[in-house]
Amino acid sequence: MTPEIIDQASALEEMMRENAIQAHRLDHSAVSATHCIECDEALSDERRKAYPGCTMCVACREVIELRNKQRGLS
Numbered sequence: 001m002t003p004e005i006i007d008q009a010s011a012l013e014e015m016m017r018e019n020a021i022q023a024h025r026l027d028h029s030a031v032s033a034t035h036c037i038e039c040d041e042a043l044s045d046e047r048r049k050a051y052p053g054c055t056m057c058v059a060c061r062e063v064i065e066l067r068n069k070q071r072g073l074s
Contacts, residue, residue: 028052036060 030053035042038060047054056064 038064 032048032051032053033043033055034048036057037055039057041057043054043057047058054061
């Protein structure tokens with residue numbers, strides 16, 4: 001391998017790592033929904049405070065995560 005390819009691979013790896021970290025950070029200034037976008041149930045104040053920017057209730061979120069896991073997306 002040439003040094004250029006190694007440098008490009010390292011830069012790509014660093015960029016992907018930073019993107020993954022950013023995707024998992026909470027935006028504490030985000031406004032949470034008042035109702036779940038899937039089932040329209042009211043979101044609890046505790047959930048809205050714990051996860052700023054949340055848009056789904058716990059039950060619907062669990063279903064989405066399970067589907068993603070089964071599809072190999074998480």
